[in-house]
Amino acid sequence: MSLTGDHRTEPARPAERGTGAEPVAPPVRRGRRGGGRSDRPAATIGRVAEAAGVSRATVSRVMNGSPTVAPELAARVRAAAEALQYEPSLVARSLALGRTSTVSLIVPDLANPMFQDVLRGLSNAAATHGHRLLVAESNENVAEEAILAVEARRRSDGLVLASPRVPEAELRALSERLAPLVLLNRDLPGSTVPSLSVDYSAGIAAIVAHLRSLGHRRLLYLAGPAASTSNRDRRAALHAACATEPVCTLAELACGATFEDGHAAARTVRDTDATAVVAFNDMVAFGALSGLHELGVVVPRDVSVTGFDDIPFARYTTPPLTTASIPRNELGRQAWDRLWTLMNGGSAGHNVAFQPRLLVRESTGPVPADGPDPAERS
């Protein structure tokens, strides 16, 4: 062994290895991408360990608040971390830990107040347990939805699917890969996937019962979008409710989901013999209210109008809207509870269906005594 040769390299080696740091010849370092404008190397646990003169394990322990570290060491580590502006990589941490502390939510439409509130409820509840929320919007696109769900799930520890549009068979197939999974406004009969829903039927039934108690026998449904499942639910419930009442007549008008849709329906509403209008949702009801007003039809004297959802404005329309309120935030909150249980190895528990609460305001009243009713029936 040549003296000079060994001198330069050898003695150094053991020492360096001892630190558990830099190999002799730093191997090809892949360039860091991203990182924005500031191109400093970004502190790693290794660098902090080096600076503090301890092992990476110790740094890890300190960063995670392990009590089994000598105070002086801990202090040194913290100082080094501070100095280097060290921020543990959550990605690396997730990989090592096998969990991300993140859950995902897929919604069909972020513009829908229902989903906005679910999002909020879920986000807050998750935050309470130190978890973050990833959101994705499927834009009502079925194909997209499945893809998004799988991808979102892979980035997180659990998934909430709000009003998924995918066909049952596909959902069933997906449900395994997506677990832990919670379904909102959709159930999967026979599966163990927890499902929280709003019982639209009950809401509609309550509305119909209310109208009937006021003497209404001829109803008109302002239907929502044909593709909407909640429209299907509400429509079916309406038909069911009327079917059980022999003397109840139900007409239907294809309408939509917006104020304009309801507004445009006003003329038809006026020309029909219905004494009460059941609108798909509050917006439609509101539009109808507005259109009827313009036509000189007085609500509820001439015709009663009901909405659904109890959006914040429902109480401020003229007249204030009789509608069914649904616990939107609560849905998100409870979704978290279920998900959290699942993530901790618990089991699904019983599914629940939230019962809408009927809010009787001033857009409904007794059936007009002198309406076209008798004339038409004779």
Add this chain to the structure above:
Amino acid sequence: MSLTGDHRTEPARPAERGTGAEPVAPPVRRGRRGGGRSDRPAATIGRVAEAAGVSRATVSRVMNGSPTVAPELAARVRAAAEALQYEPSLVARSLALGRTSTVSLIVPDLANPMFQDVLRGLSNAAATHGHRLLVAESNENVAEEAILAVEARRRSDGLVLASPRVPEAELRALSERLAPLVLLNRDLPGSTVPSLSVDYSAGIAAIVAHLRSLGHRRLLYLAGPAASTSNRDRRAALHAACATEPVCTLAELACGATFEDGHAAARTVRDTDATAVVAFNDMVAFGALSGLHELGVVVPRDVSVTGFDDIPFARYTTPPLTTASIPRNELGRQAWDRLWTLMNGGSAGHNVAFQPRLLVRESTGPVPADGPDPAERS
């Protein structure tokens, strides 16, 4: 150097390493947590490689659509992946790649329509580029906000801070660690952080100009929450606008941000000598409209009312509300553009301030000819 010492370790290694697969004695496997109910091992790239009889590198290539793989091999790999229900771990991928394909958004309040729309705009724009969105709500909590921001940023490749409440000094300090960062409705003079904002002053100025052109000289401001920066902005702009008009009188009433707040202010509005009311936002204006109506005050005959924001309902109030519209979605969309540019090493570009658009509807009209105006002034 002891022989045995070297013996124990040296010979075994190379063989094991050679296969690149299973060590002789499978080492302690840490139990997989999470994973929901289904406790199958979860396919990894290694298992797929094994099943397909290729190396992990090849599997990786196939999964990423590299064209340099023999068709037959690729097919085998795909088959194996399919059979094992293999889903590449995005966490591992992120770690290896150094990027997460995720960006974060921090908002003070998810219930605020402004932020809901920003969220939507940002989410959609990000999705266009294959990125996901992480959301967090600070609940108007300044301390929380900074923590959330740092944490969210560490989980993603970039951050959008909407209307951050943190003090300037702290924001300035944070801005480096948070890069790539885009600010919404907040700027950081002298920094390179891109900032997109709504020019509330311009909106207020437009409203005042409109009112003045109708002859109004005595205005009443229904102020928003004291803590709200947008209230401060709007208020300041209002004072400034009135200051330049010597004959303009500005009164102010502490009000709030909700319908109820505006509603409660109606009586005071009636009893004041102001001919026009500038409300903090549309909700307050709407409440005032409603309250005034109940008091028999006719808008705009007796008094004009303006809102701010152009919420969806503004056009449906009675009378429809004159207000200033702001491009909420656009803010999110452009935030993405800036962020994306930054993430790709581009530079910030010029900050922009979106000018609200004045929407003149029917809640404003000429100053009452026979109002209390002359009487009061004499």
Add this chain to the structure above:
DNA sequence: TTGAAAGCGCTAACAG
């Protein structure tokens, strides 16, 4: 075209 090997940054079981 394919595989071996060296990471990415962090955690944790196991010795000392």
Add this chain to the structure above:
DNA sequence: CTGTTAGCGCTTTCAA
């Protein structure tokens, strides 16, 4: 109480 070591699952030179 601290360090060593072996992963977590994927990507990417570099050689063959």
